[in-house]
Amino acid sequence: MKLYYFDTLNPRKACVAARYLKSPVDFVHVDLSKGENRKPDFLAINPNGKVPALTDGDRSLWEADAIMCYLADKAGSDIWPRDARQFDVVRWLSWNAQHFTRHAGVLYFEHVIKPRFGLGEANRPAIDEATGHLRRFAAVLNDHLSTRDWLVGDGLTVADFATAVTLPDADKAQIPLVDFPAIGRWHDRLNQLEAWREPFPVRAEVAG
Ligand SMILES: N[C@@H](CCC(=O)N[C@@H](CS)C(=O)NCC(=O)O)C(=O)O
Numbered sequence: 001m002k003l004y005y006f007d008t009l010n011p012r013k014a015c016v017a018a019r020y021l022k023s024p025v026d027f028v029h030v031d032l033s034k035g036e037n038r039k040p041d042f043l044a045i046n047p048n049g050k051v052p053a054l055t056d057g058d059r060s061l062w063e064a065d066a067i068m069c070y071l072a073d074k075a076g077s078d079i080w081p082r083d084a085r086q087f088d089v090v091r092w093l094s095w096n097a098q099h100f101t102r103h104a105g106v107l108y109f110e111h112v113i114k115p116r117f118g119l120g121e122a123n124r125p126a127i128d129e130a131t132g133h134l135r136r137f138a139a140v141l142n143d144h145l146s147t148r149d150w151l152v153g154d155g156l157t158v159a160d161f162a163t164a165v166t167l168p169d170a171d172k173a174q175i176p177l178v179d180f181p182a183i184g185r186w187h188d189r190l191n192q193l194e195a196w197r198e199p200f201p202v203r204a205e206v207a208g
Pocket residue numbers: 008009010011032037049050051052062063064065
């Protein structure tokens with residue numbers, strides 16, 4: 001299998017899952033800053049021109065959440081449970097995409113991606129709007145996590161990887177977590193996983 005990635009938010013989920021599962025993938029760096037994601041070879045794998053993407057023989061798969069589930073299924077891992085917990089995992093994946101990371105992602109884009117790639121000044125109205133929405137949904141997440149260690153059942157699932165994906169950059173992205181201590185404790189638990197702390201391969205030219 002080949003996992004196409006760049007060291008940004010959505011590929012992070014797929015790379016964490018691959019590392020955690022010790023999936024037999026070759027990591028392929030796609031440099032978004034050089035437009036490698038818009039080249040015909042890559043568009044043949046993902047017509048959206050976005051990372052992550054996975055190939056497994058003739059099969060190609062895109063969307064980070066789907067890739068996490070695919071890798072977990074292939075590994076026979078319980079982070080993609082095969083019982084009624086699966087509905088809860090899908091619920092949190094969906095909720096996260098539509099609500100939590102939807103707004104946290106705006107803050108990540110404005111405060112992390114824009115300065116990193118020289119994309120101009122932060123958009124203050126967009127930040128204020130995202131912060132307001134985020135507070136509302138962070139309260140739901142915090143409440144849920146105040147009585148449990150993980151989002152679904154009593155074990156780690158891909159829903160945790162997906163929903164927490166902005167948290168490693170929470171300070172830089174100015175994601176307001178100070179009022180949500182259960183989210184902080186949950187992220188501390190994820191930080192105990194090496195795959196979570198170090199999701200991306202060390203690249204020779206970067207390592208020097
Ligand atoms: N819904 C997609 C989003 C993927 C995505 O937006 N990837 C970004 C990097 S974090 C990207 O490739 N952006 C390049 C572009 O849109 O040109 C997923 O979950 O995988």
